[in-house]
Ligand code: SF4
């Protein structure tokens with residue numbers, strides 16, 4: 001797909017040109033509010049903000065990964081991938097999804113960077129062999145992953161690291177880490193880095209971060225690990241429907257005992273829910289069909305740092321029962337600081353680079369209701 | 370194939386399971402109380418409320434339990450915009466189930482709306498602003514711009 005300048009049309013205008021009515025747009029925004037964990041009453045305010053939003057150029061870089069994160073995104077339903085690519089973002093470069101190959105593909109990336117300096121978003125999946133590693137461990141078009149990442153983020157508005165490999169090193173970074181794999185936030189220090197962790201991440205969280213950026217004109221509030229609070233603010237355990245059994249001390253002891261059949265808590269089978277922050281319990285997987293704990297399997301903790309090195313999947317986590325609440329508070333406090341810094345950075349960029357859109361707060365959006 | 374046949378398969382019936390789960394998970398009750406409070410606000414102050422059912426940590430059977438308590442009322446409507454949206458009044462007047470589906474019939478959102486009329490059924494204010502001009506254009510096709518939508 002060829003690079004193009006962001007069109008002057010707003011999202012609302014281009015949707016209406018495609019025959020989407022204002023009622024249809026309101027419906028799209030109802031789904032978007034649900035996706036962003038905002039109250040459904042905010043749908044009209046989101047519609048008003050998105051009407052005016054312009055499509056940002058997006059460059060998607062894939063490094064040491066298994067393509068699971070892109071697979072996850074292509075299973076996204078709200079909005080559909082088609083809507084996302086055609087209407088919400090201008091996906092100018094993506095190894096797996098673009099039709100162009102070779103020189104033409106690399107030109108698309110360079111053109112998108114040149115046409116939208118300071119405005120484009122970079123999405124990264126996969127970890128990166130660090131600057132001290134052999135550059136030949138992972139290359140694209142003859143460039144080392146490290147060189148390509150640093151060149152591409154130089155004039156970006158922000159970087160979204162997608163998946164546990166890009167956010168925390170993931171499987172390539174697991175002990176003994178033969179390629180010296182590092183995460184995006186290990187390497188990019190002068191741009192806002194938003195981490196959407198998970199192996200793979202929930203597709204609606206990827207699109208939710210982009211929708212948040214479009215709605216509010218700035219990046220979402222982040223937790224201590226740079227993850228959006230809206231999706232990673234509560235632990236799996238805090239929102240798990242098996243929680244009443246945990247509180248009563250009713251635990252399944254094996255995968256097919258009476259307790260397992262009655263839906264009792266999976267803590268003793270190794271559930272990492274109490275120490276894992278993700279939105280699986282409420283957003284669920286496969287278009288909202290189910291999620292691992294509902295399917296009878298403990299949470300593996302895939303959205304946390306050192307996921308692969310943190311001990312056996314079926315070992316019981318040793319946390320006191322009150323720990324999850326403490327973690328929420330700690331993450332919340334740190335998130336406010338990190339989020340504040342990111343908001344300040346984004347505000348500055350908004351002045352220089354994203355001058356056509358005013359950032360708004362949730363309060364301002366609500367005031368418009 | 371013959372080896373596969375030797376594996377004993379026991380089929381457990383779904384309905385009995387749902388009954389047990391609905392009884393055990395019990396996450397529909399708090400939402401029903403939320404609906405009760407929202408109804409009181411609608412009656413007292415005319416304030417509408419929307420509850421996002423997809424965001425609830427429901428276990429198997431919870432949604433079914435919630436919907437069976439609310440029941441099915443008299444009014445049904447369908448909005449055809451970006452795929453179908455099905456609106457169903459429950460047996461509790463003023464409590465509506467709004468099911469947003471995309472064109473592939475996948476659910477985008479599922480809301481309970483406590484209101485006299487669900488918002489998706491109302492014409493949008495900007496469309497109302499354009500309504501007279503749109504009708505004028507149809508009355509005088511030669512003089513005005515073409516209608517906004519067919
Ligand atoms: S330990 Fe796991 S299964 Fe049990 S309540 Fe917590 S998240 Fe749910």
Ligand code: SF4
Pocket residue numbers: 198199236276277278280291292293298299300301302303
């Ligand atoms: S339930 Fe746990 S391991 Fe499974 S996808 Fe969610 S966060 Fe990852």
